[in-house]
Amino acid sequence: MNGINRKSVATGVYFNSIKETRFKSVKISVTMIVPLEEKTAPSYALLPSVLTYSCEKYPDTTALNRALSHLYGAGIGGYCRKMGESLGVTLTIAGIDDRYTMDNEKISTELVNMLCEIIFNPKLENSAFCQKDFDQCKRQLLEAIEGEFNDKRGYAISQMVSEMCNDEKYGIKRYGSKEAVENLTVEDLYQAWKNILVCSRVEVMMIGSSDTTLAENIITEKFSACERTLPEIYTEIRKDISEIKTKYESSDIAQAKLVMGFRTSTAQPNDNTLPMSLTVAILGGTPSSKFFLNIREKLSLCYYCAARYDKLKGIVIVDSGVEKENIEKTIAEVKNQLEQMKQGNITDFEIQAAKLAIINGYKSVQDTVSGMESWYIGQMLDKKILTVDECVDILNNVDKETIISLANTIKLDTIYLLQPSEKAKEEN
Amino acid sequence: MGRMTTIEEITSSILGDKYYKIHHKSGLTIYVYPKDGFKSTYALFGAKYGSINTTFQKENGETVTVPDGIAHYLEHKLFESEDGDAFAKYAKTGASANAYTSFDKTCYLFSCADNFEKSLQILLEFVQDPYFTDETVQKEQGIIGQEIRMYDDDPNWRVMFNLLGAMYHNHPVKIDIAGTVESIAEITPQKLYDCYNGFYNLHNMALTIVGGKAQPESIIAMADKYLKDAPKKDVHSTFPAEPETVVKDYVEQKFPVTVPLFHLGFKENMQKERLTDKEMAESEILLFAMASGSSELYRTLEEQELINNTFDYEHFEGPCYSSVFFGGESKNPKKVAEIIRAYIDNLLVTGVSEKDFKIAKRAVYGADIFSFNRNESIAGILMECDFSDRELFHYLECIKNTTLDDVNRRLHQQFNSNHSALSVILPLNNA
Known part of the structure; x- marks a missing residue:
């Protein structure tokens, strides 16, 4: 991977670019990071949808889509995600590289301009967003929230996090609550848009073969025109657990969804986050992990049982789909596998396999535009931004003792279960 | 040997x-x-x-x-x-x-x-x-x-x-x-x-x-x-003979969901094992013109609050079968199906317009260029091409060379509202 070129271009605004000729496309993204708050989360969750729905120049959504189609199917994207106890509101545009247009047209300039139109010149009516477009986007966000239950695996994970972190900011859903979204007004959204332009950490990323000067200049100019301040970006790390929480729900499903939440004392800016991600991979992150080989392959307790680690919050989430009669056995076995690690029952093969798998993943992110983008954007809240090679070196030097001592900091906090109701069981 | x-x-x-x-x-x-x-x-x-x-x-x-x-x-x-x-x-x-x-x-x-x-x-x-x-x-x-x-x-x-x-x-x-x-x-x-x-x-x-x-x-x-x-x-x-008609035009199932889901399918009368590169390219442009976010159909369904951004379409093709699916979440799947069928019946009379065709062709061409970014996607398409007697680069040429007449001919091969069916998943408490 060619190196990342990173510049501060306005207060709290960084322009990052990676010059790449290997791809057929160019992508520019603008991520605005703000604290996660119950009060503002609903507006920030809706904002990217409304911004990408229409703008002053293309006030009609079909006209906007047709303009993008005409640019060889360029895609604009807008989404909002949790990054620890912050929210990242991202707006992107991706299009084919100028080298591949049908008549040698240069579309890269238009792509940059289009993204800036979306972010800085929305369709407004009397210091508020257009009511009709707002209503359309709000309806679709509400339907997406209602639809979360359709995906039982994702729903169960989200419920576990809400329960585990019920008195922490991390427990706030990215959109706050359904009721809060229902109560949003066009004025609220206008305020949120104004706020995010002046008070956020902004990370711009441009990946492709085109010249970056134009994009850098426009973005510098637009953000310099705002009187900017920086919000405090911070994630609380809790280490102590007084008692293990449990929450059970039931539904007419065939297979139970079991999610277990653990706390570790390791999160950014602690230097041990990479060794911790290795520790969690050995436990349940790869097809050579303890969970996969024992819980799935040896004991046939479930089709999937995976562990993932959030380095910003320092928590580990284990999720599994299990038959009702295997629930207790699976919980016991998850605990047992972690206990084995704590006692040092880890083979060299397990450590080496996890290292190789993680390193393979790291090296491979350099082969996709989205992989490179998320590699760097995912580190923007870290103490230090590392290249793939630096991460590979760190991982290769983690020894067994470090893994054992980190495993000993992983403590069970919450068990969540979405189980089949009695009625569903009889029908099956 | x-x-x-x-x-x-x-x-x-x-x-x-x-x-x-x-x-x-x-x-x-x-x-x-x-x-x-x-x-x-x-x-x-x-x-x-x-x-x-x-x-x-x-x-x-x-x-x-x-x-x-x-x-x-x-x-x-x-x-x-x-x-x-x-x-x-x-x-x-x-x-x-x-x-x-x-x-x-x-x-x-x-x-x-x-x-x-x-x-x-x-x-x-x-x-x-x-x-x-x-x-x-x-x-x-x-x-x-x-x-x-x-x-x-x-x-x-x-x-x-x-x-x-x-x-x-x-x-x-x-x-x-x-x-x-x-x-x-x-x-x-x-x-x-x-x-x-x-x-x-x-x-x-x-x-x-x-x-x-x-x-x-x-x-x-x-x-x-x-x-x-x-x-x-x-x-x-061997595959048993398949009539051009559908078995039934509606099927529903109650399910623990909060929002109803639908899939509306149109069955093509397949006279051969696989479609050619050219036909596949024509279908891709046709479907984009018909149902993408740039289309009149999408606009109509969205304005009436019948679909949301889960709406999608697919050309579902394989050995001796070819169909088009439209699907997503909707509070009123039957109404969506009614509108799509009426839209298609009308389109069969008027044909796709020159303007819609041109935009669709550029967008589909761009999307195909994008697919050459990833090792995984190229490997998958090469495999599909081998098994269906198509050729990767020729497909891109086909997109470039497709005409409006090709797309309108393909429209008539692919769509007949009499050979369509609607599948709906309803919430359990839905009366």
Whole structure:
């Protein structure tokens, strides 16, 4: 991977670019990071949808889509995600590289301009967003929230996090609550848009073969025109657990969804986050992990049982789909596998396999535009931004003792279960 | 055997890319697509054999019908050899490995940044080395049974298979890829060997390799070393005749969901096994003009609050079947179906406009260029092309050369509202 070129271009605004000729496309993204708050989360969750729905120049959504189609199917994207106890509101545009247009047209300039139109010149009516477009986007966000239950695996994970972190900011859903979204007004959204332009950490990323000067200049100019301040970006790390929480729900499903939440004392800016991600991979992150080989392959307790680690919050989430009669056995076995690690029952093969798998993943992110983008954007809240090679070196030097001592900091906090109701069981 | 390995070089002036099509002396066709500067390499080894190949002729001429879901079961079991599991071997190279079974193919894959040759050796060896015993076959029933039940809880999966059941009278595409808990109980080592010996012969398979280490010389050397020469075998699957009509035009299921889901399908009267590059390209442009976010149809449905951004469309095509699906979440699926059918009936009279066609063509062309970004997507498309007698770069040329008349001719081949069906998933408490 060619190196990342990173510049501060306005207060709290960084322009990052990676010059790449290997791809057929160019992508520019603008991520605005703000604290996660119950009060503002609903507006920030809706904002990217409304911004990408229409703008002053293309006030009609079909006209906007047709303009993008005409640019060889360029895609604009807008989404909002949790990054620890912050929210990242991202707006992107991706299009084919100028080298591949049908008549040698240069579309890269238009792509940059289009993204800036979306972010800085929305369709407004009397210091508020257009009511009709707002209503359309709000309806679709509400339907997406209602639809979360359709995906039982994702729903169960989200419920576990809400329960585990019920008195922490991390427990706030990215959109706050359904009721809060229902109560949003066009004025609220206008305020949120104004706020995010002046008070956020902004990370711009441009990946492709085109010249970056134009994009850098426009973005510098637009953000310099705002009187900017920086919000405090911070994630609380809790280490102590007084008692293990449990929450059970039931539904007419065939297979139970079991999610277990653990706390570790390791999160950014602690230097041990990479060794911790290795520790969690050995436990349940790869097809050579303890969970996969024992819980799935040896004991046939479930089709999937995976562990993932959030380095910003320092928590580990284990999720599994299990038959009702295997629930207790699976919980016991998850605990047992972690206990084995704590006692040092880890083979060299397990450590080496996890290292190789993680390193393979790291090296491979350099082969996709989205992989490179998320590699760097995912580190923007870290103490230090590392290249793939630096991460590979760190991982290769983690020894067994470090893994054992980190495993000993992983403590069970919450068990969540979405189980089949009695009625569903009889029908099956 | 006396066969020789031959190499064709296929280039694209649009992309400035090339790939090699190697007719290996073993009988296997190998595609090698170099990606200069890429850190990783992706390999896909596939058999033209999927869930729909349930009835076929064995070598002795006898026609057999095997249990539903056996291709997928075989995929799971092939990972095991007498000397251990393929995943355990890949664990030593760091490759990320997987496999999947679809309606018409079974593919085994890995992606790696380091140890490419060792990983390719593992792939070639385990796929050529079946090992099924009563004990190992029995053991897999638990895991696959749980996978089937996981899909039973997936409303997106159910809404599609309910639609296929409503659309197809006889074609085995209507059967769930993994089968049922009952059908997989009938699977024995002997039946697995029958399927393996029929379909997993190198003449019925392809290997596609894309990435930084995709170089024809080294790959041919590996193939010479690890591929077992196979006598040419013709394996013949039979598909029952399929009427052009649908079974029923509506099917619904109550499910623990909060928002109803729908899939609306239009069945094409297929007169041949596969569509050509040209027809596929025409369909892609046609569907974009009809139903993308740039279309009148999308605008109408969205304005009436009948769809949301889960709305999507798909050209669903394979051996002896071709349909178009429109699907997503809706509070009123019947109304959506009514509007789409009326829109299509009208379009069949007016045809797609010049303006819509031009925009759609540029967007589809761009989307196709995008697909050449990723090793994984190129490898998958090369495999699909091999099994359907199409060519990767020719497809891009077809998009470029498609005319409005082509698209309107295709519209009439593909759509007839009388041959359509609606599948709906409703919340349990929905009256």
